[in-house]
Structure formats: C-alpha cells, structure tokens
Amino acid sequence: MPGEPRPDAALGLDGVPHTGEGISPDGHLIEPQAEDFRSASLVPRDPNWFKNAVFYEALVRAFSDADGDGTGDLRGLASRLDYLEWLGIDCLWLPPFYASPLRDGGYDISDFRAVLPEFGSVEDFVYLLDEAHRRGIRVVTDLVLNHTSDAHPWFQQSRRDPDGPYGDFYVWSDDDQRYADARIIFVDTETSNWTYDPVRGQFYWHRFFSHQPDLNYENPEVQEAMLEVLRFWLDLGIDGFRLDAVPYLFEEEGTNCENLPRTHEFLKRCRKVVDDEYPGRVLLAEANQWPADVVAYFGDDAIGGDECHMAFHFPLMPRIFMAVRRESRFPISEILSQTPEIPSGCQWGIFLRNHDELTLEMVTDDERDYMYTEYAKDPRMKANIGIRRRLAPLLENDRNQQELFTAMLLSLPGSPVLYYGDEIGMGDNIWLGDRDAVRTPMQWTPDRNAGFSQCDPNRIYLPAISDPVYGYQAINVEAQLNNSSSLLSWTRRMIEVRKQHPAFGLGSFTELGSSNPSVLAFLRRLASDEGTEDIVVCVNNLSRFPQPVELDLSEHQGCAPVELTGGVQFPTVGELPYLLTLPGHGFYWFQIVRTVDDGEAR
Amino acid sequence: MSEVPEPSELVSGLVAGLPGWLPNQRWFAGKDRPVLAVRPLRSTVLHDGDPLLVHVMVEVEQQDRREPYQLLVGDRHELPDHLRSSWIGPGYEASADSDATAPLLDLIAGNSRVDTLVFETEPGVQLETGLRARPITSEQSNTSLVFGHQYILKLFRRLTPGPNPDLVRHRALHAVGCEHIAEPLGSITGELAGQPTTLGMLQPFVADAVDGWAMATTSVRDLMAEADLHADEVGGDFAAEAHRLGHAVGAVHSDLDRALGHEQLGPERLAGVVAAMQRRLDAVLTSVPELGAYEAELRAAFDKAVDAEESITVQHVHGDLHLGQVLRTVSGWLLIDFEGEPAAPAEDRVALHSPLRDVAGMLRSFDYAAHQLLVGQPEDHQLARRAMEWSRRNRDAFCDGYAEVATRSVGDPRGHATLLRAFELDKAVYEVAYEHANRPEWLTVPLSSIARITTEGDHQ
Incomplete structure (x- = not known):
C-alpha cells in the first residue's frame, strides 16, 4: 500500500529491534524474537520463592540515572542492586518499561517486545536481570493483557486492513450498541466503551481510555500472540508478571463483561505455559476487588491453584491506616476475617504504599461503606479517586508509627511489597500533582540531584524533594547507611528477622483476641517437615497511648516468648492470661519457645 | 486432705463453712446484711473421682430473705496452689478448677440426666467435647466458664424458680434469626421449689470480642x-x-x-x-x-x-442495657445477658x-x-x-x-x-x-x- 504510513511509524523505535520493522509476504508483522538477544542466567529454582519473598517496587524512571539524561534507566537501576541486596530484597517489581506513548503511565504499550528508549534497550534489561539474578534477586514486571496502545502496529494494521492477519485482533463493530451492560470505567474521560475509527469506518471496543483498544480474545491468534509475548520475556529470564486489569479480557452480550468464565480459561492457559515451560516463574493478578472475589483468580483450590500465583490484597492497606487513626483493631480484624483461605500454591501480596493508590481519608464508617461500593468497581478507578502520598508524610513523619506500620506489613499474612524510598522515610511533593507527587527521584546522597543523576538539575524528569524536613540533604541513603539507628538500618534489621522465621511467609494466621480494642495481636505458625514448629506472636499497639493487653496463650503454657529483635526471654506462659504492656504505637514480635525445667528457653 | 469425705459428709460440712465464705464472693447478691444460715437444698455428684465434682444448691437465709444459690464444689487428694483461694472447707469452689469442670460440657453434649439435673443441647446442635475450661474473671453476678476457645457456659448464681429470662429471650431471638446475639447452644436445668429452673446456658464464645x-x-x-x-x-x-x-x-x-x-x-x-x-x-x-x-x-x-x-x-x-452489655465482634455488635437488672426483684426481671x-x-x-x-x-x-x-x-x-x-x-x-x-x-x-x-x-x-x-x- 504505497503512500500509507508504515505500521511502526508511531513507535519512535528506529534503530532498535521492534515490532513491524518488516512485513512477511502473508502480511504478518516481523517481531523481535528472544533468540535475537542474550538471555539472563536464572536464580536457582524454588517453586515457593514468592511465598516468603520481600518485594520492592522501583520505578525505572525514578531510581537511578546512568546516562545522565535526567531520567532513570535500566542500567542505573542495575547499578543499585548492591543496595537492594544489602537491604534484603528478594524480588524487584518494575512497573511497565515497554515502548509506549506514555499517555497512561506506560500501561499503554505500543510494542510488547521493545523497551522505552529513554530507559534503555532489551539488552539493558537482560543485563539488569543477569545482575539481579547473580545477587539472588528476582525481577517481575507488569504486563497488560487486555489492550494495547492505539500506536501498536497491530492496531495500525487492524484499522487499515480489516481482511489482513490483524483484522480481528481488536473488537470492531458497525455500531456502538453492543455490550451495553458493561460500565464505563473512566467516567471522567470517556462517554462510551466504543470509539469510531475513521480509518476503518467502524467502532472499536475499549474498557479503558479510547487510545487503548481492547484486544479481541475471541480470536485464537490473539491468544497465541499474547502467549508469545509471555514467552519472549520468560525466555529472556524474567521471573514473572503482574497481570494488569485481568477481569476484562472477554466480552459477552448480556453480562457486565467482567470476570467471565472464558477470561479464567485464558488465565489457566497462561498458567499452563508457565508451569510447563518456565516452572518457578509467577503470575500476579491485579484485580482490585474484595478478597472473596479475588480468590477466583487463584483458580482451582483442589489442585493448589491453576491461575495466578499471587494477587494483591487491596482493601487491607487503607484499613491499616484507618485502624491506627481509630486506635481500634477492628478495621484490620474485619477485613482479615472476611479474607477466605487461598489455594495452597498461592500467596497474597500486601503493601502500604505503591505508585498509585486509594484514598486514605477513609476514616469514618460512612466512607468505609462507600469503599465497599468502590471496591466493586474497577481496578483502575482508583486513579480517579486517589490521593497519593508517601508513608512518612501520611504519618506526619512519626518514627514510631513508621516502624509500627512497617512491622505490620512485614508480619501480616502475605508477601510484603515495599515502595522505593519508604525505607528511608522519603517525602512527597504534592505541588507536582498527585500523579507525580510520589514518583520523585530516589534520594541516594546529599549531592546534586540527590545522587540520582549527574545531569543539569534543570534537566531532571522531576525535581528531587528539597524541603527542610524530607529534602535529600536530610533524608538520603548514604546518611542512613552510616547510622545504625536510622529508619533504613531498622528496616533492614526487621527484614532480616523476618527471614529467620518462615512462619511470617508460610505460616497460618490466627488473630489472638483480647479485651483491648487498641491492640492487634496474632499468631503465625508453621510446622516443619521435621516435626518442629515455628510459632511467632506479633502484638501491635495501634494507639498513641501506652496499653496493657492480656493474651490468651494458654495453648502455650510452659513456653516462653522470646523477643525477636533482641533475643530477650520474657516470663513463661502460665495458667493465667499473659499480660504485656506496650508503649504508644509499640509492637513486639516474639517466638514461642519451649522451656526446659529450669525455665531456660530451649 | 488425705481422706476425701463422702459427698454427703462433704456437703454437710460445707454448709457450715458457707456463711463465712459467701459474703466474700463477687457474685453474692446479699452483701448488705449478715448471712444467718445456709441450708442444703439438693446436691448431685456430677463426677465421682479425683477431682470430685458436686453440684450443690443451697438456700441462704438473711434476716427476712431466703434465696437459693448454686455452687460447684470439688474435692481432691491434693489441692493445687492456684486453687487454695477457692477453699471453703471442706471442699473448694470448683469453677476455677479446669480438671473438675471439664465434664460439664460433655454432659451437655451427651444430653445427659444426672439425678434431677437435665443437661441438654438446643435442637440440632452438635458440640465438640473434651475441651478444658477456664473461668472468666470479669463476670459480676454470675460465673462463666470458657471451654477451649469455642464455648462459654454461664452458671447463674442466685437462682429464681422457673426458666431464666436470659435463656428464654435468647431462644426466642434465635428462633426468629436475630443476628445480634450469640446463639444458645445448650442448657442445664434443675428442680427448684418444684419447678424446672434454668441453672446454666451454653453459647459460642466470641474470643475476639x-x-x-x-x-x-x-x-x-x-x-x-x-x-x-x-x-x-x-x-x-x-x-x-x-x-x-x-x-x-x-x-x-x-x-x-x-x-x-x-x-x-x-x-x-x-x-x-x-x-x-x-x-x-x-x-x-x-x-x-x-x-x-x-x-x-x-x-x-x-x-x-x-x-x-x-x-x-x-x-x-434486655432490661439492663449499657455499653458493658454489648460486644463488638468482627461481624458487628452483639447484645449479651438478657436477664434484667441483677438487683431487681425476680418479677421485674421477667416483666x-x-x-x-x-x-x-x-x-x-x-x-x-x-x-x-x-x-x-x-x-x-x-x-x-x-x-x-x-x-x-x-x-x-x-x-x-x-x-x-x-x-x-x-x-x-x-x-x-x-x-x-x-x-x-x-x-x-x-x-x-x-x-x-x-x-x-x-x-x-x-x-x-x-x-x-x-x-x-x-x-x-
């Protein structure tokens, strides 16, 4: 078709391998293949690694800039892996770094097989992966299955050539009346789930923005093409994917087009590819719904789960904040009691903060009930109602509360996900607007640009935080590394303690009720194959005031709690309820240890 | 205590000790005037062994007032230290003795009858048995035992002939599917003044409330x-x-x-x-x-x-509603203790x-x-x-x-x-x-x- 633009014209990827560089005689786009690149070495295989891993979310753009252009990149990130290893991180989670017009934070992917040039190249990614794996750190990234950017060469071909190989890659219709029961997610921006394309002369379906056409999963070739995308990255050595917006893959007339059985069927296919071809790699579902509904994305309970290995537990996070504001454990107790058992091969991901997030102003119950309604809605609605602040400023920079929150994150059921910078108590810049407020450069040193980049400070993608309290001169990794009482050193120590006790990751969870509503106490328990048990008791004072609590530890009569950070043995558990006192916002982690006759812990 | 007396001897010795012992019990409602006499009404051996467990109903006479109370009395060859404070002489108040009270749950679970005491589950209820009991220390006018983490048995201390309004109202509420009570699971009934009288009520224990x-x-x-x-x-x-x-x-x-x-x-x-x-x-x-x-x-x-x-x-x-009579659980609020104001006369509590x-x-x-x-x-x-x-x-x-x-x-x-x-x-x-x-x-x-x-x- 002479005179027409090339399908890859919108990508801006000239000079690097990308989709649509050429077209085969039968009309198929030439796409980069994994064999074209070196692949990374792997971490020794452990099928359950994700169940007790500590995750760390880092934004490539914000972490470290190697080439001095003012924007973080994959090489820069790789140069900071020693830090993450020192901190005790097991897995790095990277939000999308694919080629993208960046109209939706990189979730609008224009080429699944190329890296956004400002972040580097596929080779750079393999280098990062290799370096991470050498340190025992795994890497997962986001993958959007539901849609592509409208700049994706697939879409460009689909709109121009309805009869070509990509003609049915998207959901086209002559009118905009089908699937009328599907709600519109971005009500602020979109008026319909259908948009008219003047090139093809038809409407296309999109659950999110109109520049993000939905892929047509009815078409077996789309399913195959997306499985090939998974294989591409898995072949390069990636350890897993966080699957974005999974509930919407299929459409069906007369339904709300969410969570349809065929969507689950496709996830099972993805899982089978992972299990058969790449055992030990994981799929993590992003389904921002109530835990009871999210459980469906773990798949068949009877066989330990056959869809996603992990899913984020979304409602827990705001309730941790609410419970501390309320000085009452009930917001946390309630949501945990409503959280069903998950299949044996699965794990929750839990977090306090991440790059985009729900409002934390849910401290009255009216608002909490409102939250119930909100959670029934869409995963990405949260962007429309989100207040994005970092942990430290949310807690008014109160060190005790930061420690209490982190201690709960590291001890509640699920694998914890830390958000970059929170380990040093970084602040945010609300004047940047809420999207960028929590995405400022990682603060490494008190030097220029916080040690993030050597560039001219005017060139940096976002200015480093520079206010007197949270500014990089005061809050940075270098200063805290040299201070054994810093938040960073404390966080590292707690991660280390967590790793010494597999019950934190793998153990059962039992809340220990007490008559004090301000104290959240629970017991984690794991039986080993050798017949021993790892029993950990965590006691958290959600109140700013000192509190007593009497715990029913009668099951462990004769045993002694040993405090985990210092190893101090507490009095032996007797016939009566076990009395503890906690300072305001204080917490304890104990291991329950049998004592021999002389009362010494064994 | 090398010799354990026969249950009948135990009870007759016990009533002599009670006038001095009763006024020191938190649940005793007659602290305002001296106890003149305590007479045994009926005693029933619930477990004949070591420890021995006897259910005793007595009548306490105080000036113009005669009121019935129930006691659990135990005896052992060796009294453990933690039970010394329960000593009446002879025998001890057994509600704090986990070994002695364990049979109570099993009797209810087995729908047993011992002498005139009727232990029964509510219709359709199956209970787990063999659980150890511990007393709840916060109780004011009655005594409650928690079995394992599952059940709580409330023993009414001062008795009123006839069904207790607490049980009657719980049953009625449960029958209409009320969500704000703990379900009644079982009961103990005895005979007092010729009437079947509620002695105890079993409910699920809400541990995290x-x-x-x-x-x-x-x-x-x-x-x-x-x-x-x-x-x-x-x-x-x-x-x-x-x-x-x-x-x-x-x-x-x-x-x-x-x-x-x-x-x-x-x-x-x-x-x-x-x-x-x-x-x-x-x-x-x-x-x-x-x-x-x-x-x-x-x-x-x-x-x-x-x-x-x-x-x-x-x-x-409810009859005596205040913030101490409601429990916040993870699924919402429960009301407990529907027996009316403890100090009020019996007719007022059922009215x-x-x-x-x-x-x-x-x-x-x-x-x-x-x-x-x-x-x-x-x-x-x-x-x-x-x-x-x-x-x-x-x-x-x-x-x-x-x-x-x-x-x-x-x-x-x-x-x-x-x-x-x-x-x-x-x-x-x-x-x-x-x-x-x-x-x-x-x-x-x-x-x-x-x-x-x-x-x-x-x-x-």
Missing part, C-alpha cells in the same frame, strides 16, 4: 488528647459505631417483639410505671442528700411523663417493659463513657465541653441507628422525648444511689447529668 465500654472509652481518650479538634473531627470518632450499635439494639427489640409479642398499656398502667420512679426517688432521697437540690425538677419530669403518651407499648426487652427503658440505659452509658476520664480530675471546662460534645454526638448517632429498624410503636426514640427523659432520669437516680454507696467520687457524673437533663427541657 471487645465490650462497648472499652470501644467507647478508647474513642473518648482520643478526643481528650486533641485540644483543638471537635468530636466529629478526630480519627477516633465513634459515631459510626454508635450508629451501628443503635441499629443492633433496634433490631433486637424488633426481633423480641416479633418473637414474643407486646402489650399496650393504658394511662393507668403508665401511671404505675411513673409511680415506681417516684418511689425510687423517695428511697434515694433519704440516703443521698445531694439529690435534694433536684427533687422538684425530678418529680415534675416524672409527672409530665404520665400525660405525655396516651399509652405505652411494653414487650420483652414486660417499654423498649425506651433500654434506650435510656444506653444513652446514660454514653454519658458515663464521655465523662469517665474527668472523674477525680481537677475541673477543666474545655474537657467537660468535649465530653458533652462526644456524648451528644454518639447519643444522636445511636438514636439514628435505632430508628432505622425500630418497632413501629417506638420509631425514633427522640420522638418520645418526655417519656425517654423520665426513663433516663430514673436510671440516673438509680446511679446516684449506686455511686453514693460504692464510688462516691463518681457521684458527680449522674448528678450533673440530672442537673443538665432537668434544665435542658426537652430531650436533646
């Missing part, structure tokens, strides 16, 4: 720590909980009405209700002179209530009352929770205002929640302002007497409430 008083005072503490924030601005705001609590109480009243019906009382009977309030006032005035300053206003408020309503609806109610009496009890309790941190502290105008703010906000939220599901005859309790105020004042008069006798430094709490309610005019 917190009582309403602890919840409310946590919120008040939070408010008092914020000098510059109002009650609706602090993170620890309780209004949403108070609203749901009101909803729970309203639902229980509706369910009791649905299950057990109601009666409509005409003006005469209403006058009788008010006359009882006046009589209580008469009695308290003689012992607490501080109350005299409010006598005229109190009498006027009571008198006004006689004409305030054409008739009142009475039904089964029908206006649901507004329960509402008034809870409203008074909010007032107490709001002011409890101020007791014994130097006067602080700012904190006193905060306390009032908290009390008003949560009393209103409670009434809002209540009105959502109340019976049609009651609706929004604030719609019966005059009668509700009379019930509240009556309760406050009772509190005056109680505080005067037990905690004089708290006397200002009900007295200042009375001052406020009688000067504020209509209910606020």
